[in-house]
Amino acid sequence: MSLIDVIILVVKILVVLHIFLIGAAYVVLLERKESAWIQNRVGPNRTGWRGSLQSFADVLKLVLKEDIVPSQANYAFHTLAPIISIAIAVAVWMVVPFADPFTIGGKEIVPTVAPDLNVSLLLLLALSSLGVYGITLAGWASNSKYSLLGGLRSAAQMISYELSMGLALIGMMLCVGTLNITQIVDAQAGTWLGILPRWNIFVQPLGFLIFLVAAFAETNRAPFDLAEAEPELVGGFHTEYTGLKFGLFFLAEYGNVILMSAVMSTLFFGGYHFPWVENLPFFKEHDVLRALLQFSALFIKTLFFIFFFIWVRWSIPRFRYDQLMNLGWRVMFPLALANTVITAIVVALLK
């Protein structure tokens, strides 16, 4: 790897990191405004233009708060838990492709931090499974019964739904034939009969539904947010956290929301492909503009799913814990298995 390659890699990492951090902060604002509009009120509208600087105010407030650690708690683990959460939330972004490769000054740039890994889908699933560690450690290290219970409930919920998530993705992988996310996105380019885009949702609708529900459970978002609901366990695993550590958990949760939205758009909705526009000859010549167009396509799709996450949060009542586990093991898992088996049979027959 020459120096120029290293510089390009560092620039890509910095861009993704900044998109993540600023995006997560603005998703907080988006959630407040959207939940307010659903509830017939306006959200924050005093800081900045119509409240746009509220995210910075929130982050500043969290940074300036006192850092309180329970006296009997394990200080090392108490500090380590949010670090694990945020590190995992950021690290998974390395496999998300942002656009087709483009050339600047003779040098071809692939806008993915870790491009063309043959096992990138597996890496995605494995890294998102590591998120459980952060939560369990937080629950344990707080030295509080309720935090522990909240952390354990959260962890149990996450590992139950990871199974269905993986199986749904296997069904999709059988159709496409590869674990390489870049190739999965490439397989969704173009259209059928010139009208319908070749998105995976039309190929695997049940798989998408299972993945959607599992994504809600993975990110601890409503209606699966029992572990952190206020009337339930105060704050669940993050009760004993203040200041920047709480800010990191907060950021990691919204980062996971953005990640799941981006992954859903990438795997089932065609990723960065803009269905009918991007094959125009104008864009074949100006590939930097095409890259920007594709990046904006991914951005719009991700934004729609983030809106969807927040919309669902304020529409559906919370699941009780036993209902949640019942759904995960007795409904989602058999459905995902059935989906995989039927997909395998159909794919084998069509060969």
Next chain:
Amino acid sequence: MATKTVKTGTPARLTFWEKLYLPEIARGMGLTLKQMFQPKFTREYPEERYEPVGSYRGRPVLVQEDYGERCVACGLCSRVCPALAIEVQAAETTKEKERYPSLFEINMLRCIFCGFCEEVCPEEAIVMSKDYELVFEHPEDAIFGKDKLLVPVSKLQDRLEFLRQYKNQR
């Protein structure tokens, strides 16, 4: 005597579509989306202020006629105040109204806005105005003297009208 059997309502069995839960989710989400386009109920304070009606008990003020304050410094309001917020000092004058308060102070940090002083006053000299915006930067600023308490009678017509209609019947 015949006993009456009452049949308690048994819950209906859920239909297939209801058990699926997804159509119900879609209905719920449609409702929430519709709410986003309904008018908002937020009052944009301070651009949109709330103007109270006549029966509202704001801060107590001294009624000021063209000859000065109506108050004769009898001290009844000071005695009846449950929070001991009012301090009155009477003095003599050669005008037609011989008594007047040389010192009249209300500690707004103690005042509980109950309206007893207004009820007990024989001269209707102290009334509860509509003012609810009280902000102090120092606790010393909260002791209102006569300068801050005197309000011309023309501005208190709503309250005086309310008192005349509802409270002064006895």
